[in-house]
Amino acid sequence: MTADLIRTLEGTSALVLDSPHSGTFYPDDFQYAVPLPLLRQAEDTHVEKLYDFAPALGVAWVEALFPRSYLDANRDTTEIDTTLFDTPWPGPVATDPKVLSKVRLGKGLIWRSTDGGLPIYQRRLSVGEVQDRIERCWVPYHAAVAQAIDAAHARHGYSVHINCHSMPAVASSHATEFPGEAHADFVVGNRDHSTSSPALAELICEHLRALGYSVALNHPYKGVELVRRYSHPASQRHSVQLEINRKLYMDETTLAPNEGFAPLREHLQGLVQRLLTVDPRAL
Template identity: 70%
Template sequence: MQLLTHLPGSTPLVLDSPHSGTAYPENFRHACELAVLRSAEDTHVEKLYDFAPAMGVHWIEAHFPRSYLDANRNTTEMDVSMLDAPWPEPVETDPKIMSKVRLGKGLIWRTTDEGVPLYDRKLQVAEVQMRIARCWTPYHAAVAEAIDAAFRQHGYSIHINCHSMPAVASASATDFPGEEHADFVVGDRDGTTAAKPLSELVCSHLRERGYSVAYNHPYKGVELVRRHSSPDEHRHSIQLEINRKLYMDEATLEMTPGSEVLKATLRSLVEVLLKTDPRTL
């Protein structure tokens, strides 16, 4: 089973989609129904950006599902209560970082966004280590390789971490259950993963296209933008969340005609970013 796609590009722009995977491994052995589990996916996000590689944009896409292993979490964000034996690796202790783990959304998910348990068993330490080795490690290596290549060629890089979000926050998804989401959420971990003028440019462009845009709420960006950014060194990472109501039916997972309008907007954003040198902002 192919677990990720990495298409090298020639521009300073890197896009990655860590949560749109739909290839469910046989060794997952989840207890809940697949239809319930699929609500965890950023379904179709890879289709929304399918124009990007032809524009010279670096593209990385996970095929493994987010609920099997969440590549946007650090390997230390482990819920050790899920395991059949002591975890031999470091475990995060910062309460803020571990808030998602408490919600059941660590590196290995315990529950769905609605609180449905994924497993009726304890996970073996060895199988979690295998997931990290086969999924997390190569995915982060591919993102790092793409950003390094963009930086070497252009002297700077712009990394957009591509996600989608439900129209309304689920009960166990965030610290703000029931919140109605904006059309887009732009996150840079409070200005620590990208230069603020670059983030403001993204926000302004989307607002000019008629969309509602929130900045760093309720999603600030997590491990992929944290790990692979260094704005002072001209390596910028932004997490971009898209409201699913703009492009799909959340009940059936079918794409809607709105997806084409959205794709045109995303293409226009990519075109703007390809013309932007953050060093001049």
């Protein structure tokens, strides 16, 4: 079943893209208690389609097919909401206040609530079922991302990893620490320049601004676990999280693509082609 939950395509370039939140396959054991249309608002809808050109350019691609609300692959396994369980969680639990702020919002490894604050479950979860989700989803997804980055770095002596996301036009009440904030067209995140060189992040920002987009750097999204875990700029392993405002390409209520989808996809292809020409060692 694990093979059905993750999609990987090998590359030949130094560039790796991954989409941890665009999955639409809801496993049978996901016994949610909210209407599916509300739950689907958690998805980074259509992100995999926006980048579907990438493998043909030699770019490695990793995609989660399971939904973010089932297990968030962009969280560490210690980001556990212990109030979800019917027995004590036996593993380590994060204590970092910044991490705990997201857990309190219901957005840990296993989501407790929707972006609007509605409880996802009407029951307590068992430790065993969450451990099973970790083994079937988190472990192989992270292994696939790590393998793709290692292979790109081995081929070229450097790697550039773009962690692909989308975001609502306006932050919901339980989505971020800035509810109600209207988002820029793009948010580029490298955890305050700790997961990539500042020059690489600025290059991405400048490229997008030249196309007429509004771009924010490290606010309100700095990048989370996937860019943190697999980056090491000093070793020429660069990771950047890229958030796209959903209003650019879709109707956020119906989830249908709008007239902006095709031009946005074209612009993203131009960005990827630009990154394929960039050696971060020379920036």
